[in-house]
Amino acid sequence: MSDRSGFSLAPTRQLRRRKLINLFAEIVMLTAALAAIAVLVAVIVAVVQRGHGALTKDFFTKPPSTNFLTGASGGGIANSIAGTIVIVACATVIALPIGILVAVYTSEFAHGWVRRVLAFVLDVVNGIPSIVIGIFIFGIYVLSHQQSAFAAGLALSIIMLPLVARSTQEVLALVPTTLREASFAMGVSRWRTVVGLIIPASFGGILTGGTLAIARAAGETAPLLFTSSLTTNEVSWNPHVALQSIPLTIFQDLEAPDPALHEQAWGAALVLLTFVLVVSVLSKAWLARNRRKLSR
Amino acid sequence: MSTSAASAPRRFAFTPRRLRDRVGDGILHVVTAAAALSVLVVSGLIVYELVKDSKLTRDAFGFSFITSRAWDPVKGQFGALDFIYGTIYTSLWAVLIAGPAAIAIALFLTELAPRWTRTVIATLVDLLAAIPSVVIGLWGIFILGPVIQDHLGPFLSRWFGWTPFFKGTPQLEGYLAAVIVLAVMMLPITAAVARELFVTVPRDLKEGALALGATRWEMIRGVIIPQTRGGLVAAVMLGLGRAIGEAIAVTQVIGDTLGIHLSLFEHGDTLASRIAAQYQGASSNLQKSALVELALVLLVFSLITNILAQVIVRRFERQLGKS
Numbered sequence A: 001m002s003d004r005s006g007f008s009l010a011p012t013r014q015l016r017r018r019k020l021i022n023l024f025a026e027i028v029m030l031t032a033a034l035a036a037i038a039v040l041v042a043v044i045v046a047v048v049q050r051g052h053g054a055l056t057k058d059f060f061t062k063p064p065s066t067n068f069l070t071g072a073s074g075g076g077i078a079n080s081i082a083g084t085i086v087i088v089a090c091a092t093v094i095a096l097p098i099g100i101l102v103a104v105y106t107s108e109f110a111h112g113w114v115r116r117v118l119a120f121v122l123d124v125v126n127g128i129p130s131i132v133i134g135i136f137i138f139g140i141y142v143l144s145h146q147q148s149a150f151a152a153g154l155a156l157s158i159i160m161l162p163l164v165a166r167s168t169q170e171v172l173a174l175v176p177t178t179l180r181e182a183s184f185a186m187g188v189s190r191w192r193t194v195v196g197l198i199i200p201a202s203f204g205g206i207l208t209g210g211t212l213a214i215a216r217a218a219g220e221t222a223p224l225l226f227t228s229s230l231t232t233n234e235v236s237w238n239p240h241v242a243l244q245s246i247p248l249t250i251f252q253d254l255e256a257p258d259p260a261l262h263e264q265a266w267g268a269a270l271v272l273l274t275f276v277l278v279v280s281v282l283s284k285a286w287l288a289r290n291r292r293k294l295s296r
Numbered sequence B: 001m002s003t004s005a006a007s008a009p010r011r012f013a014f015t016p017r018r019l020r021d022r023v024g025d026g027i028l029h030v031v032t033a034a035a036a037l038s039v040l041v042v043s044g045l046i047v048y049e050l051v052k053d054s055k056l057t058r059d060a061f062g063f064s065f066i067t068s069r070a071w072d073p074v075k076g077q078f079g080a081l082d083f084i085y086g087t088i089y090t091s092l093w094a095v096l097i098a099g100p101a102a103i104a105i106a107l108f109l110t111e112l113a114p115r116w117t118r119t120v121i122a123t124l125v126d127l128l129a130a131i132p133s134v135v136i137g138l139w140g141i142f143i144l145g146p147v148i149q150d151h152l153g154p155f156l157s158r159w160f161g162w163t164p165f166f167k168g169t170p171q172l173e174g175y176l177a178a179v180i181v182l183a184v185m186m187l188p189i190t191a192a193v194a195r196e197l198f199v200t201v202p203r204d205l206k207e208g209a210l211a212l213g214a215t216r217w218e219m220i221r222g223v224i225i226p227q228t229r230g231g232l233v234a235a236v237m238l239g240l241g242r243a244i245g246e247a248i249a250v251t252q253v254i255g256d257t258l259g260i261h262l263s264l265f266e267h268g269d270t271l272a273s274r275i276a277a278q279y280q281g282a283s284s285n286l287q288k289s290a291l292v293e294l295a296l297v298l299l300v301f302s303l304i305t306n307i308l309a310q311v312i313v314r315r316f317e318r319q320l321g322k323s
Helices: A013-054 A057-061 A078-109 A112-127 A130-142 A149-174 A177-185 A190-201 A203-218 A246-255 A259-295 B002-007 B016-053 B055-061 B081-112 B115-130 B133-160 B175-199 B203-211 B216-245 B248-253 B271-277 B285-322
Strands: A064-066 A073-075
Touching: A013 A259, A013 B081, A013 B115, A013 B133, A013 B175, A013 B216, A057 A078, A078 A112, A078 A149, A078 A190, A078 A203, A078 A246, A078 B016, A112 A149, A112 B016, A112 B216, A112 B285, A130 A149, A130 B016, A130 B216, A130 B271, A130 B285, A149 A203, A149 A259, A149 B016, A177 A190, A190 A203, A190 B016, A203 A259, A246 A259, A246 B133, A246 B248, A259 B115, A259 B133, B016 B055, B016 B285, B055 B285, B081 B115, B081 B175, B081 B216, B081 B271, B081 B285, B115 B175, B133 B175, B133 B248, B175 B216, B175 B248, B203 B216, B216 B271, B216 B285, B248 B271, B271 B285
Parallel strands: none
Antiparallel strands: A064 A073
16 A cells, blocks of 8 residues: 555654654653652662661660760760650640641631632741741740740741641541531531531541641751750750750751761661651551542 | 521520520631631741841841841851852752753653552652751762762763853862752652642643644643643742752751852852851851841742742632633
């Protein structure tokens, strides 16, 4: 057939060129994706490789030891672990309830432009650099009081709040309207519907959104610099004094020339990274499952 | 709600349950509204506090704070130009690298990757965003730094040494390390937003292009990109917002020195990084005020990028809703 009509299905030179360009583009896309994963793997491998040596029982249970005679330092990070727990707990206690309330307000009461403005402000607050929030708490609280774990918690709560509010909003929106309407049709008031039906139905989703926010807050360093950095090596659970934290330990260890402190930094990084990644993966998996369950 | 209750027969309005319901509804409304209001108040307070606490330097230096290159705590001279330059310069390079890469990743995830791998790869890219910045900075100093000094830097300087961007000798720290770290940090955000955009492109448009004989790349260039262009700009700007505000990872790798250079091998500093680096060193009130004013300048920068990005995203979503 090709002989008689002069029509051929064999690729012309132009088609070959187009296919070549296509192939090139696809390779670029593949490479970009692989590169991103490679960076993730490279960071994890480096942290595990250099950090796992530091992980002994003492690392978790003892505070840093500083020998002023020999100048040797190192030891555990028990004080940082305790501090991070206290700081993040403070932040969670503030941000979680307020975030959920904000989400309930937008989904139940706010209409039209109020809802839009609120969503907009939440997104903008989410974009404020964390170091600016640290400076803000420094100016409004630390200057008039003193550095403390509570002040650091305040700063972190501002970072967590938009995350909690937005994720809760998304989960609340997934609650089927029929459920809500059934409740109203039974003559149940709005607050009972919210407290007794909507929140319980989306509770899992709200909590996982909260844990994701916690994972994010636990790794923040910048807000702690001005709010809880003048610390001691003592293990303390008192939120009224400045407490050391894991991210801050890593940051400060790096500025020291001592290799023992660098090893401590890698160990602390391994602890932090493990916590953050495990929590993120688990909550994301849980959230996806919940979403499927709710939207079914 | 109150009107409907008022028009209802009176005897219902005063049963204990009815009363409880109305009070409960009222309390829920007030409490949630107060929480919502607190968000607005806090965001206003942030601006107010930064303006108030930087009064000392604003009075002392005025507008020259932004245009002056001096940062000398001993002499009490403070200017932000070097840091403003560093912030913009490193962020732009990061955007140049991470923007196209993120869009390529998003395209790969929506158009190319085998279906079963998509969630896995998307999750992995998202996890990149979960790594704490201090850990990325740690990696930047000890792993990335030597690679730049021994391999990447010499390579760039050999092939691109004739441009002003790769002059001099590569070092452990400097703009280049900061740019790479920032690119890594903005990549997952931009990729995630871009992916959401690409998913919204109507299937019939894509299949129409393919049916006309377009290759996959031609379909992407002719259909997907034009359809989502506005949103893509916003996606990149959201990433840019993150890059502008990153303090910790940058201060660990950029070298923390004054200077305005074109060469990526040089040391420099950014607004956020300078604030972070001086957290224990601020002794005089003037210096504290200068740090707060740096934060104010940084806030203005990040607000401009973020608000623009949000506005674009919202306009884009409305358009999608209409069509």
